[in-house]
Amino acid sequence: MRQAKFPVVKSLDSFDFLAIPSLNKTLVLELARCEFLARKENLLLLGNSGTGRTHIALALGLATCERGHRVRFGEESAAMYSGPENICGPYR
DSSP, rough: GGTTOOOOOOOGHHHHHHTTTOHHHHHHHHHTHHHHHTTTHHHHHHTTTTTSSHHHHHHHHHHHHTTOOOOOOOOHHHHHHHGGGSSSSSSO
């Protein structure tokens, strides 16, 4: 998990889904099973400020690490300058 460079560790257990009723909780929990990795699919989290994108990205990154995959976390602004490997996702 150190290689992931998470600024903090967050899980979905601590996410307040009630605070954002428009968020599809079922989909987020499905993504936490990391089945998208086997299908070689990417994730892109979009939303307004304060909608939990970073918390969810960190939680999904943690779930990915817990399943034995390597992850590197980075903010999207950093990725614009240093390449797509800094976006949260499988890290080779």
